[in-house]
Amino acid sequence: TILVSIKDDVVPEDIVVPGHIFPLKARKGGVLERAGHTEGSVDIAKFAGFKGAAVICEIMNDDGTMARMPDLEIFSKKHNMPIVAIADLIQYRLLHESMVEVVHRETIQTSSVTAEAVVFRSNVDGLEHLALITGQDKFEVEPVNVRVHTQSALLDAFGDRKSGSGFRFQTGLELLKHHSPAAFIYLNQPQHSWIDDVKQLAADITKKDLHPAAQKPQDVRLHGIGAQIVRALGIQKMKVHSSSPMVLKGLSGFGLEIVETNIIHKSN
Numbered sequence: 001t002i003l004v005s006i007k008d009d010v011v012p013e014d015i016v017v018p019g020h021i022f023p024l025k026a027r028k029g030g031v032l033e034r035a036g037h038t039e040g041s042v043d044i045a046k047f048a049g050f051k052g053a054a055v056i057c058e059i060m061n062d063d064g065t066m067a068r069m070p071d072l073e074i075f076s077k078k079h080n081m082p083i084v085a086i087a088d089l090i091q092y093r094l095l096h097e098s099m100v101e102v103v104h105r106e107t108i109q110t111s112s113v114t115a116e117a118v119v120f121r122s123n124v125d126g127l128e129h130l131a132l133i134t135g136q137d138k139f140e141v142e143p144v145n146v147r148v149h150t151q152s153a154l155l156d157a158f159g160d161r162k163s164g165s166g167f168r169f170q171t172g173l174e175l176l177k178h179h180s181p182a183a184f185i186y187l188n189q190p191q192h193s194w195i196d197d198v199k200q201l202a203a204d205i206t207k208k209d210l211h212p213a214a215q216k217p218q219d220v221r222l223h224g225i226g227a228q229i230v231r232a233l234g235i236q237k238m239k240v241h242s243s244s245p246m247v248l249k250g251l252s253g254f255g256l257e258i259v260e261t262n263i264i265h266k267s268n
Helices: 037-047 069-079 086-096 153-158 167-178 195-206 220-232
Strands: 100-109 114-122 128-134 144-150 182-187 237-242 257-263
Touching: 037 086, 086 220, 100 128, 100 220, 114 220, 128 167, 128 220, 144 167, 144 220, 153 195, 167 182, 167 237, 182 220
Parallel strands: 144 182, 144 237, 237 257
Antiparallel strands: 100 114, 114 128, 128 182
């Protein structure tokens, strides 16, 4: 059934439905579009030079229970098989494939400074991201001040720019004006519920951050796109301005070197 299913000329009539094997369709962008086992298995097959098709099976213990990580580690050692996490596949693809392209470029006036605006498009999900840059003629000879900021519509538009949620956004603009050469990378993301943003705006009144459990987790894929944009701009050495330490492992694999890290707090 499996061999028939992955033939190039297979048609629905070749397979008895329903059957004892359940077919799954991987997203076109693989683990960079959906961090699932279906996409991960297909990506591994492609890495090995084979057709983008794979068989997924569950590893069970002798007593019929599902094998958990401690069990899998024993299984791995016994059979000399490596364990690969979805995060590892995401990291590998980000380091070895180019996911962005420049689709538009022109000079614009921001509230703080005149800057060059470069629009990048991801060939994985079609999202467009913005890079605002100043002093590009020095990018290859001097460390560049870099701020990578993930879009948060309400916070960026209505957050207090001096001491609240809008401060980190404003920091990116100030870098362009006062710390050239500089790059402010503004990463687009699919629209999410505005409730969490409103809660954060409300928290600005009490000058307290939200409880960590209420904060959105960082997306390694999105940060990887940010690193690819930085690389595409010709930046090699950078002074990073971030609200948290860089979460992307193996940044040197992008040909990037961090010479200085500046943590942006919520306010001065």
